Amino acid sequence: MxxxxxxxxxxxxxxxxxxxxxxxxxxxxxxxxxxxxxxxxxxxxxxxxxxxxxxxxxxxxxxxxxxxxxxxxxxxxxxxxxxxxxxxxxxxxxxxxxxxxxxxxxxxxxxxxxFLPTQEQFDERHKANLYEFGDKHGVDVPYSKMMFSTSEIPSISKEFSYPMVVKGKFYDAYIAYNAEQVANFFNKISAKWGLPIIIQEYVFGSEVNVTALGDGKGNAISAVPMRKLFITDKGKAWAGISLDDEELVNIANRVISSSKWRGGMELEFIKTAENKYYLLEINPRFPAWVYLAAGCGQNQPEALVKLALGQNVEPYKAYDIGKMFIRYSFxxxxxxxxxxxxxxxxxx
Amino acid sequence: MKIKKNVAISESGFIFNPTTGDSFSTNPIGLEIIRMLKEEKSKDEIRKSILSKYITDDSTFEKDYYDFVMMLQTNQVADDSE
Missing domain, CATH: 3.40.50.20 (Rossmann fold)
Incomplete structure (x- = not known):
C-alpha cells in the first residue's frame, strides 16, 4: 500500500x-x-x-x-x-x-x-567560486574570473583569449568573440541578473550533463548522464539521450562524495576530443530534464522525498542507456x- | 581496426554509440563491413568477401573502404587498434 x-x-x-x-x-x-x-x-x-x-x-x-x-x-x-x-x-x-x-x-x-544543500555547499559551487570548487574536489574547471564593470574588459582581454564565455550569476551564458561582444553581453546579462558577471575560458567539445542526487553523507544515490541532441536558441535541451559514460558518472560520484552534497543537482560538463571533462556549472537542484532519469529507472525526485522524510535510500546501481527524451509543446x-x-x- | 564493444548495431543498419549518444545509419554493404570488423576479420578477408559478392574492382574497394573506416573512426564507432 x-x-x-x-x-x-x-x-x-x-x-x-x-x-x-x-x-x-x-x-x-x-x-x-x-x-x-x-x-x-x-x-x-x-x-x-x-x-x-x-x-x-x-x-x-x-x-x-x-x-x-x-x-x-x-x-x-x-x-x-x-x-x-x-x-x-x-x-x-x-x-x-x-x-x-x-x-x-x-x-x-x-x-x-x-532536502536542500547546505549554505556552504550552495555557496562554494556558485559560478563565481566554481574554479576553486574544482580545485578543492579534484575536477577540471575552465579558468574563470568575476567582472564588475566594463572598464575591466581590456585587462580581461589580455588574461583570456577569444572566444570567451560571458555568464550571469544565476542564468544566461554567451560566447563572445571580441571586446565589443563582451561589453554587449555584460550589459545584457547584468541588466537582468545583476553583478558580478563571470568570464570563463572557452573549452571546445560536446556538452554532457549529469542529473544526480546526494544523500548529504557523501553517497551518490543516483547519477544519470545525458547528451543534448537538440538545443534551443536559449541553450536548453529539447531532446537528449542517456549515455553509457562510466568516467562521467565517476566524476559526478566524486563531486558528491567529496562535497557531501545534499539534495538534487545538475552537473554540466564539456567533453573534449581528447576525452577530457571540464565542469562548467553545478546547478543546486534537479534539471528540467530530470524526468529522463525516472524514465531510465532512477526516480530521483521519489528518492529525494524519501531522504527528506528520513527514510533509508539505497544508491541506484543501474540505469537504461540510450533512452531519449523529446520535449513538445501544446x-x-x-x-x-x-x-x-x-x-x-x-x-x- | 576494431568496432567499439559497446556500440550497438541493428539489423536495419542503425548504429548507436552509447558513450557519445551519437547515432548513424548505414547501407547494407556498410553493415556487412561493420559486421566483419566486429568479427575481427582482417582488411584482406573483407576485401575478398566484398570482391567475390559485388561487381567492383580492387582500387574502388580500397578507396571506399578507406573512406568508410575513416568515418567510423572520426565518429568514435571504431578504434584504430589493428
Whole structure:
C-alpha cells in the first residue's frame, strides 16, 4: 500500500526554458511507494503548470524571492494550514537561498521536510567560486574570473583569449568573440541578473550533463548522464539521450562524495576530443530534464522525498542507456475564470 | 581496426554509440563491413568477401573502404587498434 503524502513543488513554468517543477511532479506521480498530492507553488499567473490539473492538485502563488523570508514564511504557514504539507521541493536557483534559511524552522514548527544543500555547499559551487570548487574536489574547471564593470574588459582581454564565455550569476551564458561582444553581453546579462558577471575560458567539445542526487553523507544515490541532441536558441535541451559514460558518472560520484552534497543537482560538463571533462556549472537542484532519469529507472525526485522524510535510500546501481527524451509543446485551453482566480486570490 | 564493444548495431543498419549518444545509419554493404570488423576479420578477408559478392574492382574497394573506416573512426564507432 502506498504512503499518502502531500508535496509542494515550485518551478511550474513549463515553457521554452522550462523549470524542473512539472518533470519532478511527473516523476513523483509515478512513485511506487507514494500516493502524492501535489501542491503547486507559483510566482507568475501564466506558469503553465498552474493549469495542468491532471498533475497539480492545487496551486498557490508565493512571494518573489526578493520579498524576503518573512513573507515567504507567512505564505507557507498559510498554505500548510490549508494543505498539511509533508515535503517542499523548491526548484529555482533564485529561491533556494530563502528556502535554505527557513528549512530548520519549517521542520521544527510545522513538520515540513526539505532536502536542500547546505549554505556552504550552495555557496562554494556558485559560478563565481566554481574554479576553486574544482580545485578543492579534484575536477577540471575552465579558468574563470568575476567582472564588475566594463572598464575591466581590456585587462580581461589580455588574461583570456577569444572566444570567451560571458555568464550571469544565476542564468544566461554567451560566447563572445571580441571586446565589443563582451561589453554587449555584460550589459545584457547584468541588466537582468545583476553583478558580478563571470568570464570563463572557452573549452571546445560536446556538452554532457549529469542529473544526480546526494544523500548529504557523501553517497551518490543516483547519477544519470545525458547528451543534448537538440538545443534551443536559449541553450536548453529539447531532446537528449542517456549515455553509457562510466568516467562521467565517476566524476559526478566524486563531486558528491567529496562535497557531501545534499539534495538534487545538475552537473554540466564539456567533453573534449581528447576525452577530457571540464565542469562548467553545478546547478543546486534537479534539471528540467530530470524526468529522463525516472524514465531510465532512477526516480530521483521519489528518492529525494524519501531522504527528506528520513527514510533509508539505497544508491541506484543501474540505469537504461540510450533512452531519449523529446520535449513538445501544446496549447492548453484555459477558462478565464481560472486565470481570474489565480490572479485575484492567488490560489487555484 | 576494431568496432567499439559497446556500440550497438541493428539489423536495419542503425548504429548507436552509447558513450557519445551519437547515432548513424548505414547501407547494407556498410553493415556487412561493420559486421566483419566486429568479427575481427582482417582488411584482406573483407576485401575478398566484398570482391567475390559485388561487381567492383580492387582500387574502388580500397578507396571506399578507406573512406568508410575513416568515418567510423572520426565518429568514435571504431578504434584504430589493428
Amino acid at each position: 502506498k504512503q499518502k503524502i502531500t508535496v509542494a513543488v515550485s518551478g511550474l513554468n513549463n515553457i521554452d526554458s522550462p523549470g524542473p517543477g512539472i518533470p519532478v511532479i511527473r516523476a513523483l506521480k509515478e512513485s511506487k511507494d507514494f500516493d502524492v498530492r501535489i501542491i503547486g507553488l507559483s510566482y507568475e499567473t501564466l506558469e503553465p503548470g498552474l493549469y495542468m490539473h491532471d498533475l497539480v492538485d492545487k496551486s498557490y502563488q508565493i512571494p518573489l524571492p526578493g520579498a524576503g523570508i518573512d513573507s515567504l514564511l507567512e505564505r507557507i504557514y498559510y498554505i500548510h494550514n490549508q494543505e498539511k504539507l509533508d515535503v517542499i521541493i523548491p526548484n529555482f536557483d533564485a529561491e533556494l537561498a530563502n528556502f535554505m534559511k527557513i528549512e530548520p524552522l519549517l521542520k521544527s514548527d510545522l513538520g515540513i521536510s526539505m 496549447d492548453m485551453i484555459v477558462d478565464l475564470k481560472e486565470f481570474e482566480q489565480i490572479s485575484t486570490i492567488g490560489e487555484l
